[in-house]
Amino acid sequence: MWPGWKEVFGSAGRAASAISCMGGQVDLYTYVDTLAQEVLESRAALEDFHVIPTQVSQSIAFEYHHSLETPRIYGLGKQEPPLSVTADRIVRFGLLEGDAIVKGGQVVYDPQSASSPELFCTNGSTADNLALILNRREAESMTGLPGRSPENLAEHLIQHSEAQVVVIKLGAEGSLVHDGAAGHRVPAYQTKRVWKIGSGDNFVAHFAFHWMNEGKSPVESADLASQGTAYYCQTRGFATPDLLNAFKPKPVVVSKAYLAGYRPLVYLAGPFFTLAQLWLVEQALADLKAMGLRVFSPYHEVGHGSADDVVQLDLEGIDKADLVFAIGDGLDSGTIYEVGYTCAKAKPVIFYCENETDENKKMMGGSGCTLCDDYATAIYQTLWTACAL
Amino acid sequence: MSGSGGGGGGGFAPPDNCEAIVIDTQLSSPKPAVLAGIHVHDKLDVTVQAGSGVESVVVLFNGEVAGGLASPEVRSLRECILRGTKYYAEVTDKNEGQVKVRVRAK
Numbered sequence: 446m447w448p449g450w451k452e453v454f455g456s457a458g459r460a461a462s463a464i465s466c467m468g469g470q471v472d473l474y475t476y477v478d479t480l481a482q483e484v485l486e487s488r489a490a491l492e493d494f495h496v497i498p499t500q501v502s503q504s505i506a507f508e509y510h511h512s513l514e515t516p517r518i519y520g521l522g523k524q525e526p527p528l529s530v531t532a533d534r535i536v537r538f539g540l541l542e543g544d545a546i547v548k549g550g551q552v553v554y555d556p557q558s559a560s561s562p563e564l565f566c567t568n569g570s571t572a573d574n575l576a577l578i579l580n581r582r583e584a585e586s587m588t589g590l591p592g593r594s595p596e597n598l599a600e601h602l603i604q605h606s607e608a609q610v611v612v613i614k615l616g617a618e619g620s621l622v623h624d625g626a627a628g629h630r631v632p633a634y635q636t637k638r639v640w641k642i643g644s645g646d647n648f649v650a651h652f653a654f655h656w657m658n659e660g661k662s663p664v665e666s667a668d669l670a671s672q673g674t675a676y677y678c679q680t681r682g683f684a685t686p687d688l689l690n691a692f693k694p695k696p697v698v699v700s701k702a703y704l705a706g707y708r709p710l711v712y713l714a715g716p717f718f719t720l721a722q723l724w725l726v727e728q729a730l731a732d733l734k735a736m737g738l739r740v741f742s743p744y745h746e747v748g749h750g751s752a753d754d755v756v757q758l759d760l761e762g763i764d765k766a767d768l769v770f771a772i773g774d775g776l777d778s779g780t781i782y783e784v785g786y787t788c789a790k791a792k793p794v795i796f797y798c799e800n801e802t803d804e805n806k807k808m809m810g811g812s813g814c815t816l817c818d819d820y821a822t823a824i825y826q827t828l829w830t831a832c833a834l
Numbered sequence: 835m836s837g838s839g840g841g842g843g844g845g846f847a848p849p850d851n852c853e854a855i856v857i858d859t860q861l862s863s864p865k866p867a868v869l870a871g872i873h874v875h876d877k878l879d880v881t882v883q884a885g886s887g888v889e890s891v892v893v894l895f896n897g898e899v900a901g902g903l904a905s906p907e908v909r910s911l912r913e914c915i916l917r918g919t920k921y922y923a924e925v926t927d928k929n930e931g932q933v934k935v936r937v938r939a940k
Contacts, residue, residue: 449858451905451906452859452904452905452906453904453905453906462862466863480909481906483908483909484904484905484906484908484909486888487862487888487890487891487902487903487904487908488862488902488904489888490885490886490887490888490890490902491862491863491890491892491901491902491904492862492863493863676930679929679930680929680930680931680932681860681932682860682864682930682931682932685866685931687866688866688930688931691930691931692930
């Protein structure tokens with residue numbers, strides 16, 4: 446994948462690392478094959494947590510081109526017998542290999558299934574005090590109430606599930622935390638770089654650490670979890686308390702218009718004259734849309750043609766757009782013209798470019814464009830810029 | 835482990851050719867006090883350290899543990915070190931207390 450990364454991690458493994466690095470004591474119950482177990486036990490020894498393995502013939506592997514992509518999954522086989530865990534404080538993740546039946550005092554549950562998230566109690570799990578951590582799609586699916594506001598979804602789950610606390614993650618809008626009495630908004634935080642794989646696992650881990658270990662309120666725990674997640678996204682590493690104290694990310698600014706439902710229009714500037722260029726345009730189109738933004742893609746909405754056929758339509762697309770995401774590698778003349786045209790219109794430009802010299806990016810950098818040399822970061826910078834409009 | 839990721843279906847290379855092992859990874863459990871003196875392009879020693887029933891592969895700076903290696907190739911790396919191959923870890927990035935390294939044979 447790009448940027449290069451190859452590690453042995455699952456959601457619970459990441460959470461174990463994150464909690465242990467914050468100073469919590471962790472027993473990690475997991476399905477694992479022999480080879481992955483060696484790696485996991487090496488990490489556990491270094492980071493000071495304990496592994497209770499359940500052997501499987503082959504661990505599942507995920508493959509990505511970039512960290513925003515839906516992964517290809519290898520090694521999915523038969524469902525293994527469930528893990529059983531009883532403890533005072535438990536973090537339970539939904540599993541692909543099998544299931545985890547837990548009986549706990551305080552429990553944090555992330556079902557990890559947007560399409561069919563399992564209710565916590567369905568498999569016989571019990572908790573005295575349960576916090577659900579869901580993304581919006583999971584909350585809609587679990588309640589059967591698509592299209593409702595996060596506040597409505599959380600209130601419904603508090604009223605009709607066994608949870609005392611519900612956290613609904615809302616991307617750039619942060620999260621909605623219902624503590625059993627009322628809903629509260631907690632911001633997301635901006636980072637210089639974005640490493641997306643495992644970010645949700647870190648959020649769960651930091652929330653669990655602060656809520657269960659430190660006795661903090663659900664709202665404070667979610668805010669600290671949001672900051673801990675930002676640290677992970679920026680560094681790909683796990684925060685210690687000292688590192689987190691020194692890390693001062695800025696909250697994502699969300700405009701009133703965005704909160705009210707307005708979704709800015711992004712003009713997707715970039716060359717589409719080779720298969721590789723077209724692949725990247727398609728990726729950017731899908732990822733910007735997945736962030737909830739509207740996109741004007743000249744390739745899709747205007748296409749190839751003569752100057753008379755396309756130029757005016759392309760420029761009208763920029764006129765209608767709120768901001769531009771530009772693919773700069775190759776310094777395609779049409780793209781550079783579009784960037785200049787956009788700057789002259791005083792609209793924001795996010796200029797994604799990995800392989801050009803500083804000299805070649807001087808005009809863009811000097812005229813207020815946001816320069817990014819990482820794809821996922823560029824997509825998130827576009828989202829954060831759009832949110833503030 | 836659900837969600838294991840990054841490689842995609844690959845197994846672990848047996849240590850047939852210890853000289854050929856090259857690993858790009860991030861230090862596990864980085865030690866801030868030791869890392870304070872480390873810079874990008876520094877070359878750190880790599881060794882095996884016993885403890886807690888597990889032989890860990892760690893990276894040393896001036897004889898002190900700067901962090902550990904827990905990448906998928908750690909088994910091969912450990913076996914090669916124990917057979918006598920010497921490795922170094924070159925610092926490729928340092929960011930907010932986290933360190934990336936490229937490990938290769940000396």
